[in-house]
Every structure is written in C-alpha cells, then in structure tokens.
Amino acid sequence: MSLKAFHVIFLTVATLFCFGFGAWGVAFHASAGGTPVLLVALVSLLAGVALPIYGVWFLRKLKHVSYL
Amino acid sequence: MAESHAHHAHEPQDAHGHGGDHGHGHPELPFWRKYIFSIDHKVIGVQYAVSALVFLFFGFCLMALMRYQLAYPSTPLNFLNGIFGERRWQSGFMTPDFYNELGAMHGTIMVFLAIVPVLVGGFGNFVLPLQIGAPDMAFPKLNMMSYWVYVPGGLIMLASFFTQQGAAASGWTAYAPLSVIAKNGETLWLLGMVFLITSSLLGSINFIVTVAHMRARGLSMFRLPFFVWAQLVTSFLLLLAFPPLEAAAVLQLMDRVAGTSFFLPSGLVVSGSALQVAGGGNPLLWQHLFWFLAHPEVYVLILPALGIVSEVIANNIRKPLWGYRTLVYSTIFLGFMSFVVWAHHMFMTGMGTTMSTFFQATTMIISIPSVIILTCLLLSLWGARIRYTVPMLFALAFLPMFGIGGLTGLPLGLTTSDIHLHDTYYVIGHFHYVVAPGTIFAVFAGIYYWFPKVTGRKLNDFLGKLHFWPSLIFINMVFMPMFFQGMAGVSRRLYDQTQYHSGSGVHTLTQISSWGAWLLGLAQLPFIYNFFASIFVGQKVSDNPWNATTLEWAAPSPPPHGNFAAEPVVHRGPYEYSVPGAAQDFSPQHIA
Amino acid sequence: MNDLRERVFIITPAAIWETEVDVHYGWWLPPNIGGDNAQGVDRLIYVVHFFMAVLFVGWGALFAYCLVRFRDRTGISAAYEEIKAKPSKYAEIGVIVFEVFLLVALSMPIWASVKTKIPTGSDVVTVRCVAEQFAWNFHYAGKDGEFGTTKATLVGTENPLGIDRSDPKAKDDIAVINTLHIPINKPVVIRGTSKDVIHSFFIPVLRAKSDLIPGMTVPIWFEAKKTGTFDIQCAQLCGNNHFKMKGQLFVDSSENFSKWLDEQAASAGGEEEEEE
Amino acid sequence: MTMGLPCEVKAHPITGIYNGKFAVWLFLASEVMLFGALFSALVLLRAGAASWPHGYTVLNVPIGTLNTFVLISSSVTMVMAWASLKVHDFAKGRQYLLWTFLLAALFLGLKLALEYYPKFQAGHTPGHDNFYGTYFVLTGLHGLHVVGGMIVIGYFLWPGAHLWHENPEHYTNRIECTGLYWHFVDLVWIFLFPTLYLL
Structure with missing residues (x-):
C-alpha cells in the first residue's frame, strides 16, 4: 500500500475522529459547561468538513500515483 | 571464482579471494569492514553462529554447576569458595540465590542468546540467501545492525553476573511480582531483553523481504527448499510475537524503576512490611503478555530446526521428501495456531472452565500439524536409499527425540493431567526433549552439513561419529529421568530437592541425570576439536560434496561476495533426487 | 551442619520437620489418597501415557524398519514416486479422534469438577x-x-x-x-x-x-x-x-x-x- | 558502495512494491502488536481496577485536541512533501518536510510544557496510580516514536538530502517510507487521544 492509499485511510479515520470528538465536546458542554471544550469541539466539527474536501483535492492532484 | 567478476564487476573484492583477485584496481576492504562490521550475509551468519555457540557452551556450563548442587546437595566443594566469592559460594556450598541466578540465566541464554541466534541468525543468514539464489539479504546494513544489537544484549546479560547483587534470579519467565521486587540484576535482564527483541525484529523483517523479493528467476514459492519456508514462518512469528514482550518488558521496567504497579496488586506485604506502591495491578497481565510471546517462541526454536533436518534428510534419502506441500501447509498452520495456545502455560492460575476449554482444545489442535510433519519425514524414508553420513545421523536422531518431546506435551496440554504435572520436572523433561536432543541435534546436523559450504572443507567423519553416539546416549541419560521425577511430584527450580520426600525418593535419578550432563559435556570435546581443526586441515571438497540439489551448492565453496558467478535460474523443485531417466541420482535446481 | 545451612534455616520462618511421612515416594506417581478428582487425574495420566506408548512404539518400529531395510547398499536405488500412504492417513485420523476423546471424556469433566463444583454445606x-x-x-x-x-x-x-x-x-x-x-x-x-x-x-x-x-x-x-x-x-x-x-x-x-x-x-x- | 540489489528502488514484479516499502509495512505490523499489547494491558487494568478516573477529569482536553490537530496537519505536510518530490520539485518537497519537522517539534513542546510538566509539579508521576502509569507509558512511548520520526525526517532534511541528487527516485521512496511511518504514528495518537482523554 502506497502513501497515497494510506493517506486516504488516515483522512477517513481523522474525519471520523473530528466528528466524534465534536459530538463528544458538544455533549460535554451541554452537561458540564466549559467554553474551551466547546470551542475545540466546534473547530473539530469544522475540520471534519474540511478534511474530506482536502481529500478530494488530494486525490485529484495525485491521480497518476499508484495505490500499491 | 574468476568468473564472478563478469557479473559483479562493480563490487568490492571477494573476502576469500585467495590472492589471485588482487590488482584489478578494486580497493581491498579493511579487516574491520570485512570481518567485524561486515554487511555480507555470510560473514554475519558466521558471526551469529560462532557467538551463539559460545553462549550455548556458556549456558551449558551454568547448568553443569547446577547439576552438582542437585546431585550432591550436602557434599561441599571448598575449592570453589575463592573462585566464586562469598556471595555465591559459602563454605563449599552454592548459595540458593546463586542457584536461582544460574537457573534464570541458563534459560534466558539458551533461548534468546544461543538457540534463536544460531538457527535464525546463523543458519538463516548464511544459508537462506544462497538457497534462494540471492546475492545477499535485502538489507545488508540492517542485517549488520541486528547482529550488533544482539551483541550488547548478550553482553548486558553476561555483565549482570558481575554486578554486586548478581544476575536475574526469577526464572527465565520473570514472573511478577517476584521479578519486580527482585534485585538489580532483573533490571539488566529487562534491558538485555529489549536489545535482543529489537535485534530479532530487525532480522525478521529482513528475512521476509528477502524471501519475497530476492528469489532467483524460476524459484516460485513452491520450489523453495523447506528450510526457507521454515525460516519464513519463523520470521513472521518473531515479527508479531516479540512486540508484546517488548511492551511487557517496558511495563516491568517501569514497575522496577519508576514506581508504577502494573503487575503489583494492592496490599502486598513483603518480608513482613507493606510494600509502598499504589497497587491495583495484575500479576497475570505479565503472564499473558509473556506467554503470548513465549509460546510462538517455542515454534521459533523448533521450526528452523525442522527445516535443517528436512534438508539433511532429503539429501541423504536420495528421493523427494514425502508430502512437500503438506509440510509447508502444516508449518503455516502451526505458525497461526501458535498465537492462540499461550494460556496453556497458565492452567494453574485459577483459570475457569471457559478459558481452559478453549486453550486445551487449541493445544490439541496444534499437536496435529506436528504429527503430520513427523509423519511426512518418516514416510520419506520409505523406498529411500539412506546414506548414513554424520549430518544424517543427527537428523535421524532428531526424529524420535522430537517425537518424545512432542508426545510428552500431551499430558501437559490437558488441564486435568496438568494438575499433577504442571511445574514439575516432567515439564523440564518435555521441553528439553524438544530443544536439546531436538533442536540442538538439528543444529549439529546443520553444522556438519553446511560446514563444507562455509569453509570448503569437510568435518572429519570418524570424530563426527565419536561425537554423535555418546551425545545421543548421554543426552537421554540427562532428560529421560526427569519424566519419572516429575511423575513423583518433584517441583521445578528447587535448590535442594531432598528437602521434600518426593525429591529424596528419586535422588538416584537426579544423580544419574547429573552424571549424564557432565558426560554429555565431555562428549562434545571431539566436536570442538573437529570444528577448529577442520577449518585448517579438514579434507578439501568440491562445491557440491553431498550431491545435493538446492541452490546453495551451485555457489563456489566458500561463496564469494555476491555469492553466484552468474545469477542462477531455477528449473525445478527443491528435492529432485533419483529422477527416472536422469544421468545422476540428483537433478540440481539450477541445471536445465 | 555448616554456617550457610544454619543461616538459611534462620531466614526461613518455617520450622522444618524431620518427621517421617506416611507414604513411600518412588520413581512413579506417588500413592493417591484423594477422592474422585484425584483418581480422575491418575486415570487420565495412565490413559495418555498408554496412548503415547502405543504411538511411540508403533512409530519407532516403522522407523527402525526403514533405517535397516532402506540403508544404502549396492543393488538398490531410491524410488522417485511417492508411496500412497493410506495407513498414515488413518493413523492421523485415529490420533485426532483419540485426542478428542481424551479432551471431552477424561479431561474436561474432572477439570469442571475441580474448578466449578466447589462443595458447600455444613460438613465442608x-x-x-x-x-x-x-x-x-x-x-x-x-x-x-x-x-x-x-x-x-x-x-x-x-x-x-x-x-x-x-x-x-x-x-x-x-x-x-x-x-x-x-x-x-x-x-x-x-x-x-x-x-x-x-x-x-x-x-x-x-x-x-x-x-x-x-x-x-x-x-x-x-x-x-x-x-x-x-x-x-x-x-x-x-x-x-x-x-x-x-x-x-x-x-x-x-x-x-x-x-x-x-x-x-x-x-x-x-x-x-x-x-x- | 552501490550494491545494486534487486528491488532496492524499483518495484518487484509480483508484489508491486520495492524492498523498503515492504519492510516498513512489516515494521508497522510489529508496531501494531506493540501498541495492541499496551492497549490490551490498559483495558485489563482498567477493568480490574477498584476506581479509575475519567480522562477528561484529570487530563487537559483542549491541549490534547490541539495536539491532535497539530499531528493531523503534520501528516498532510508529510504527504505533500512526497507529492512534490513525485513531480520533481525538490525545493518545495524540502519545505514541506521542514514544516512536518516543525509541527512534530510543536507537538512535543506542547506535550512536555503544558501536559507533562504540570503533572509532575502536582505529584502526578507514573507511580501515582495505574491511570497515570498507563497514561505516561502510552503517551511516552508515542512521544518516543515522534522523536524517532523527527530524527528520520531531520536526517533526510539535512545530511541525507544529497541522495536526491544521486538518485531522486530512491530519495522519493525513502520519503514515502518515512511518510508511512509518520502516518502510523499519527494514527496511533488518534486512537490514543480518545481512549485516554475522553473515556
């Protein structure tokens, strides 16, 4: 598996993490309060949206590189 | 040998190129690059083998000392007082502490510093690239590094004997909490283990890539000699089983030096006072992590040995091995299964029925491929024309010895019979039959078989037989009594067995065993002499003195740097002996 | 008794008795004074060892026969063709069946009794x-x-x-x-x-x-x-x-x-x- | 000395990859076993513990999250370095590599200054209890992997950079291998962070 393929896997896991963490942070804020946590949670949700967009751009850029 | 220039003209000179190769404008490598920090797989293989044999001998000496204490627990040896010093030897007697150090270090040295390095590092390194027709390993520098990581690991282990508090004394299994509250030698042991594990990891990666990528043209996976398959499966075991032990070693190191309590439960009271740690740990965690490595490790000790034995048997029966593919599949299956049997070492830890059912079932399952492998080798003898060469004698002796070792595993693998036999001498007898008359005989078979390839000279036959027969007799004299001692209920790792009535009942057997060990030591003298003398005065032989078929015999003896004069091309399977219609009774793989 | 021995004795909190035990320990299993579980352990040990002996002797006999009959001598040549070895297949299946029998009939019931049928009641x-x-x-x-x-x-x-x-x-x-x-x-x-x-x-x-x-x-x-x-x-x-x-x-x-x-x-x- | 071993640079016809990439994947398999064993140890200790704090009550979640993003970015710069080398843009590749190196250093700096140091100040050493024990072992070992990665990246940034001029494809391959390792280290953190900080 080349770095290209591994990067795609990495981005998938990172995106899942971003949404997961965002959800956790919002829930945590709802029950226990705390501004810093809410802030990083919102950033995380934004990153969760940004990462797949970057991923598509990345795949276009490396169209000619093998997955193997 | 001159032809080698044609193909590898850009390479530095052949290390063994007797004079004639000089003056072509290639700079000769300095001594330290050629023999010490060499990146040639053959030199590294020899380095590994020689270091490991030295450790093997050292580990044997530790055991010979222990055997005296066991056989004559009340007869002092006063002349040793001065030699070993007050802490180790008092008023003519070994101290119990020193006995435990010898025991722990004997196990560790034999497994991690002697057998694995000689099988994988030694034979694997020297033979494997030759057998697949490769110029070297895939990563020559990594190869050098794994040897030079192994050396400090070994030196740390040895150095621990000379520290003030002595070496590790908690057995080669280093069970917590004993090992955590033990003296400083244990810390050195853990450090040494981290080095040895790292060395094995580097080596195993190198082997796998080499087998996958460096095979000669035409050498498909099912044309590989069985030895290569055995090394490949072994490498996967090393690669995947060693890291958990590395994790465990790190955790135990933390427990010892950073005050954590991963393996220490709450409320420990040591020598009458409460231990000042946070507690909350679990001693069984260590055992799980340790045996997750150490069971696959058993197959690391035996699979390459089976590989060597198969090569030697195939060559000396002058016919193809029976069921080559079955052998390969069984070996792969063994490798997989070895990861799911580890807790059969832990039946006595209060394990319930669910766990034990699983682990004794997997243990029974893993016995089946071993039976199949032995059967294949036995059936290979049918219709053969057996040449009783010295390597063949060792290889043949391996079969029943390994058989005894394997069979005696059955009562230990069944929980109910294990209740009585667990941690008795029966266990010691069992695993020593696998690794001593088993693996070590395979190592001897390999040495006698490949010595002509390494040196261009043969070991003396008469001395070889003088080595074989006494060794066979005495090694059984050492280990056979242990089954009876175990039956009688003698516990392992006892400094003085006669303290218990079970031990005094079998004391004669203990003494027989000890004498067997010392005589076994004497029986190695012809070998040691033969080994060193033959390097210089052994009978010079051709490149293929055994009329063998595999690729290593296609290279010159000793093989030059880069191994083959021209890259070999493979036309057939590994054991094409006595092919009907062929001119000779062997058809080498590389001859069309 | 020398110094070391004495010191070792002092370290030990235990007093070591030199009283004679009431059974003889020899070169084989010691006498069994236990109940059904202990008898079950012995039964399995005997059956397994009998099984091992049969395998080893059978296997060893074939081994010895091969070593003698197929030794290198003039006039014989090695057979290239693989022999058909049906009996070995039956032997392997026999081994598997017998191992299952050992496991299910002799090992697991005793182990279950040892581990899970812990007796309770007034006479325990x-x-x-x-x-x-x-x-x-x-x-x-x-x-x-x-x-x-x-x-x-x-x-x-x-x-x-x-x-x-x-x-x-x-x-x-x-x-x-x-x-x-x-x-x-x-x-x-x-x-x-x-x-x-x-x-x-x-x-x-x-x-x-x-x-x-x-x-x-x-x-x-x-x-x-x-x-x-x-x-x-x-x-x-x-x-x-x-x-x-x-x-x-x-x-x-x-x-x-x-x-x-x-x-x-x-x-x-x-x-x-x-x-x- | 050029050995000219088969598949050192070019892919093997059957496996489709070159030696180094194969070796790195094998190495990563062993790393999976290493971290797997430690995660299992954590699970076993936590399951058997009398009490075990929730990570967010004692650890600094915002700093941990920030560090997670630092590592994710470093993986992006790492892969960009390789992509640039693939199109023969050495200057740009090296720039991205430098960014990766700096982000790794930032991660370690934040970790040491804002996480380890205050905890040691408060007496929360590894020996305090098994929560801190596993926390320090897991993050410490991960930290060592980051240091290892920095050493490798640093090597290819400075002393090892000349390989580009001798054999650009070989150099690019090595950066790919470094990237595979670096992605793995980052992935470990992405699993480590929720396990230790959020559960």
Whole structure:
C-alpha cells in the first residue's frame, strides 16, 4: 500500500475522529459547561468538513500515483 | 571464482579471494569492514553462529554447576569458595540465590542468546540467501545492525553476573511480582531483553523481504527448499510475537524503576512490611503478555530446526521428501495456531472452565500439524536409499527425540493431567526433549552439513561419529529421568530437592541425570576439536560434496561476495533426487 | 551442619520437620489418597501415557524398519514416486479422534469438577491459606464458622495473617503456620491467596495444585481417604528459599481433628488474653 | 558502495512494491502488536481496577485536541512533501518536510510544557496510580516514536538530502517510507487521544 492509499485511510479515520470528538465536546458542554471544550469541539466539527474536501483535492492532484 | 567478476564487476573484492583477485584496481576492504562490521550475509551468519555457540557452551556450563548442587546437595566443594566469592559460594556450598541466578540465566541464554541466534541468525543468514539464489539479504546494513544489537544484549546479560547483587534470579519467565521486587540484576535482564527483541525484529523483517523479493528467476514459492519456508514462518512469528514482550518488558521496567504497579496488586506485604506502591495491578497481565510471546517462541526454536533436518534428510534419502506441500501447509498452520495456545502455560492460575476449554482444545489442535510433519519425514524414508553420513545421523536422531518431546506435551496440554504435572520436572523433561536432543541435534546436523559450504572443507567423519553416539546416549541419560521425577511430584527450580520426600525418593535419578550432563559435556570435546581443526586441515571438497540439489551448492565453496558467478535460474523443485531417466541420482535446481 | 545451612534455616520462618511421612515416594506417581478428582487425574495420566506408548512404539518400529531395510547398499536405488500412504492417513485420523476423546471424556469433566463444583454445606471444612516467602499460613474460622477480618497493616511476626482480633468473628479464629490439619473423608476447601509473590500450593498425594496469586483468591478442594502425614510443596519459584517452602498435611480421623481444633482454640484464646 | 540489489528502488514484479516499502509495512505490523499489547494491558487494568478516573477529569482536553490537530496537519505536510518530490520539485518537497519537522517539534513542546510538566509539579508521576502509569507509558512511548520520526525526517532534511541528487527516485521512496511511518504514528495518537482523554 502506497502513501497515497494510506493517506486516504488516515483522512477517513481523522474525519471520523473530528466528528466524534465534536459530538463528544458538544455533549460535554451541554452537561458540564466549559467554553474551551466547546470551542475545540466546534473547530473539530469544522475540520471534519474540511478534511474530506482536502481529500478530494488530494486525490485529484495525485491521480497518476499508484495505490500499491 | 574468476568468473564472478563478469557479473559483479562493480563490487568490492571477494573476502576469500585467495590472492589471485588482487590488482584489478578494486580497493581491498579493511579487516574491520570485512570481518567485524561486515554487511555480507555470510560473514554475519558466521558471526551469529560462532557467538551463539559460545553462549550455548556458556549456558551449558551454568547448568553443569547446577547439576552438582542437585546431585550432591550436602557434599561441599571448598575449592570453589575463592573462585566464586562469598556471595555465591559459602563454605563449599552454592548459595540458593546463586542457584536461582544460574537457573534464570541458563534459560534466558539458551533461548534468546544461543538457540534463536544460531538457527535464525546463523543458519538463516548464511544459508537462506544462497538457497534462494540471492546475492545477499535485502538489507545488508540492517542485517549488520541486528547482529550488533544482539551483541550488547548478550553482553548486558553476561555483565549482570558481575554486578554486586548478581544476575536475574526469577526464572527465565520473570514472573511478577517476584521479578519486580527482585534485585538489580532483573533490571539488566529487562534491558538485555529489549536489545535482543529489537535485534530479532530487525532480522525478521529482513528475512521476509528477502524471501519475497530476492528469489532467483524460476524459484516460485513452491520450489523453495523447506528450510526457507521454515525460516519464513519463523520470521513472521518473531515479527508479531516479540512486540508484546517488548511492551511487557517496558511495563516491568517501569514497575522496577519508576514506581508504577502494573503487575503489583494492592496490599502486598513483603518480608513482613507493606510494600509502598499504589497497587491495583495484575500479576497475570505479565503472564499473558509473556506467554503470548513465549509460546510462538517455542515454534521459533523448533521450526528452523525442522527445516535443517528436512534438508539433511532429503539429501541423504536420495528421493523427494514425502508430502512437500503438506509440510509447508502444516508449518503455516502451526505458525497461526501458535498465537492462540499461550494460556496453556497458565492452567494453574485459577483459570475457569471457559478459558481452559478453549486453550486445551487449541493445544490439541496444534499437536496435529506436528504429527503430520513427523509423519511426512518418516514416510520419506520409505523406498529411500539412506546414506548414513554424520549430518544424517543427527537428523535421524532428531526424529524420535522430537517425537518424545512432542508426545510428552500431551499430558501437559490437558488441564486435568496438568494438575499433577504442571511445574514439575516432567515439564523440564518435555521441553528439553524438544530443544536439546531436538533442536540442538538439528543444529549439529546443520553444522556438519553446511560446514563444507562455509569453509570448503569437510568435518572429519570418524570424530563426527565419536561425537554423535555418546551425545545421543548421554543426552537421554540427562532428560529421560526427569519424566519419572516429575511423575513423583518433584517441583521445578528447587535448590535442594531432598528437602521434600518426593525429591529424596528419586535422588538416584537426579544423580544419574547429573552424571549424564557432565558426560554429555565431555562428549562434545571431539566436536570442538573437529570444528577448529577442520577449518585448517579438514579434507578439501568440491562445491557440491553431498550431491545435493538446492541452490546453495551451485555457489563456489566458500561463496564469494555476491555469492553466484552468474545469477542462477531455477528449473525445478527443491528435492529432485533419483529422477527416472536422469544421468545422476540428483537433478540440481539450477541445471536445465 | 555448616554456617550457610544454619543461616538459611534462620531466614526461613518455617520450622522444618524431620518427621517421617506416611507414604513411600518412588520413581512413579506417588500413592493417591484423594477422592474422585484425584483418581480422575491418575486415570487420565495412565490413559495418555498408554496412548503415547502405543504411538511411540508403533512409530519407532516403522522407523527402525526403514533405517535397516532402506540403508544404502549396492543393488538398490531410491524410488522417485511417492508411496500412497493410506495407513498414515488413518493413523492421523485415529490420533485426532483419540485426542478428542481424551479432551471431552477424561479431561474436561474432572477439570469442571475441580474448578466449578466447589462443595458447600455444613460438613465442608474451609481453610484459608495465605502463602508468603517462605511459609504457608493456614487460617481456620474456629467454632463460629466465620473468618474474622484481616488487615495488611496488622501483619507482623506475631500475627502473620494480620487477623484483626477486635472483630468479634475473629475471637475464635485459629492461625497456624506450615501445618494443615484436615479430617478424613470430608470435602476440604482451601481458599488460597498470597501476601507477596506467586506461590503454588501442591500436595502430590492428593493430586491437588493451584497457584496462589496475590490479589486473587482461588478455591482448591479435595477429599483425603487415608490418614497420615504428607508433604505440601511449593511448585512455583518464589525466591531463594523456594526449596524450603514445605508444609505438612495431617489427615486426621474425625475425633483427632476435633481434638486438634479444640487445643488450637484454647491456645488462640490464651494468646489473646495475654495481648489485652 | 552501490550494491545494486534487486528491488532496492524499483518495484518487484509480483508484489508491486520495492524492498523498503515492504519492510516498513512489516515494521508497522510489529508496531501494531506493540501498541495492541499496551492497549490490551490498559483495558485489563482498567477493568480490574477498584476506581479509575475519567480522562477528561484529570487530563487537559483542549491541549490534547490541539495536539491532535497539530499531528493531523503534520501528516498532510508529510504527504505533500512526497507529492512534490513525485513531480520533481525538490525545493518545495524540502519545505514541506521542514514544516512536518516543525509541527512534530510543536507537538512535543506542547506535550512536555503544558501536559507533562504540570503533572509532575502536582505529584502526578507514573507511580501515582495505574491511570497515570498507563497514561505516561502510552503517551511516552508515542512521544518516543515522534522523536524517532523527527530524527528520520531531520536526517533526510539535512545530511541525507544529497541522495536526491544521486538518485531522486530512491530519495522519493525513502520519503514515502518515512511518510508511512509518520502516518502510523499519527494514527496511533488518534486512537490514543480518545481512549485516554475522553473515556
């Protein structure tokens, strides 16, 4: 598996993490309060949206590189 | 040998190129690059083998000392007082502490510093690239590094004997909490283990890539000699089983030096006072992590040995091995299964029925491929024309010895019979039959078989037989009594067995065993002499003195740097002996 | 006796008896004085070894035959073709079937009985066993049948178990070192644990063995069918005096066992008065 | 010395990859076993513990999250370095590599200054209890992997950079291998962070 393929896997896991963490942070804020946590949670949700967009751009850029 | 220039003209000179190769404008490598920090797989293989044999001998000496204490627990040896010093030897007697150090270090040295390095590092390194027709390993520098990581690991282990508090004394299994509250030698042991594990990891990666990528043209996976398959499966075991032990070693190191309590439960009271740690740990965690490595490790000790034995048997029966593919599949299956049997070492830890059912079932399952492998080798003898060469004698002796070792595993693998036999001498007898008359005989078979390839000279036959027969007799004299001692209920790792009535009942057997060990030591003298003398005065032989078929015999003896004069091309399977219609009774793989 | 020996004896908190045991230990399994479980262990050991002997002899005979018949001599040549070996296939299937039989019929039922059918009821004798470097502490509940609480902080040379004598349940508790008294023909449950390192409680004549692990309590149960004095061994390396971690098992008649309990109770009560 | 071993640079016809990539994947398999064993140890200890704090009550979640993003970005710059080398843009590749190196250093700096140091100040050493024990072992071992990665990246940034001029494809391959390792280290953190900080 080349770095290209591994990067795609990495981005998938990172995106899942971003949404997961965002959800956790919002829930945590709802029950226990705390501004810093809410802030990083919102950033995380934004990153969760940004990462797949970057991923598509990345795949276009490396169209000619093998997955193997 | 001159032809080698044609193909590898850009390479530095052949290390063994007797004079004639000089003056072509290639700079000769300095001594330290050629023999010490060499990146040639053959030199590294020899380095590994020689270091490991030295450790093997050292580990044997530790055991010979222990055997005296066991056989004559009340007869002092006063002349040793001065030699070993007050802490180790008092008023003519070994101290119990020193006995435990010898025991722990004997196990560790034999497994991690002697057998694995000689099988994988030694034979694997020297033979494997030759057998697949490769110029070297895939990563020559990594190869050098794994040897030079192994050396400090070994030196740390040895150095621990000379520290003030002595070496590790908690057995080669280093069970917590004993090992955590033990003296400083244990810390050195853990450090040494981290080095040895790292060395094995580097080596195993190198082997796998080499087998996958460096095979000669035409050498498909099912044309590989069985030895290569055995090394490949072994490498996967090393690669995947060693890291958990590395994790465990790190955790135990933390427990010892950073005050954590991963393996220490709450409320420990040591020598009458409460231990000042946070507690909350679990001693069984260590055992799980340790045996997750150490069971696959058993197959690391035996699979390459089976590989060597198969090569030697195939060559000396002058016919193809029976069921080559079955052998390969069984070996792969063994490798997989070895990861799911580890807790059969832990039946006595209060394990319930669910766990034990699983682990004794997997243990029974893993016995089946071993039976199949032995059967294949036995059936290979049918219709053969057996040449009783010295390597063949060792290889043949391996079969029943390994058989005894394997069979005696059955009562230990069944929980109910294990209740009585667990941690008795029966266990010691069992695993020593696998690794001593088993693996070590395979190592001897390999040495006698490949010595002509390494040196261009043969070991003396008469001395070889003088080595074989006494060794066979005495090694059984050492280990056979242990089954009876175990039956009688003698516990392992006892400094003085006669303290218990079970031990005094079998004391004669203990003494027989000890004498067997010392005589076994004497029986190695012809070998040691033969080994060193033959390097210089052994009978010079051709490149293929055994009329063998595999690729290593296609290279010159000793093989030059880069191994083959021209890259070999493979036309057939590994054991094409006595092919009907062929001119000779062997058809080498590389001859069309 | 030389210096070292004496010193080793002093380190050991245990007194080592030189009394003669009541069975002969030889070169084979020691006498079996246990109940059904212990007999089951022996049965499996015998059956497995018979099976191993059959395999080894059969295999060895074929091996020896091959070595002689197919030796290198003039006039014979090796056969290139593989032989068809149906019998070996049957032998392998036979091995598998027999292993399943060993596992299901002989091993698993006994193990289940040892591990899960821990006897309960009024005639069961329960003893706590706390192993330490290098002694076995046995703790009997006394007349009330209930164990008093123990605390690690109270552990000392006088009170190796750390029994809290202020607990009313602990008043009549009995603590003994390296001596295990049990009555004949009654189920005995040992609740084993350890103070420091892992020990292994092993009574060869009862075919009973279990690791005693700090932080865990493991039940070990057995019945003794014969009175007498026997060895308790440690089967797990536990430090430099592992070899001396010897206890004695006294299997008493019912009367002698009650008598012994009464004597111990009297002396336990006496000790307590001294303390107060 | 050029050995000219088979598949050192070019892909093997059957496996489709070159030696180094194969070796790195094998190495990563062993790393999976290493971290797997430690995660299992954590699970076993936590399951058997009398009490075990929730990570967010004692650890600094915002700093941990920030560090997670630092590592994710470093993986992006790492892969960009390789992509640039693939199109023969050495200057740009090296720039991205430098960014990766700096982000790794930032991660370690934040970790040491804002996480380890205050905890040691408060007496929360590894020996405090098994929560801190596992926390320090897991994050410490991960930190060592980051240091290892920095050493490798640093090597290819400075002393090892000349390989580009001798054999650009070989150099690009090595950066790919470094990237595979670096992605793995980052992935470990992405699993480590929720396990330790959020559960």
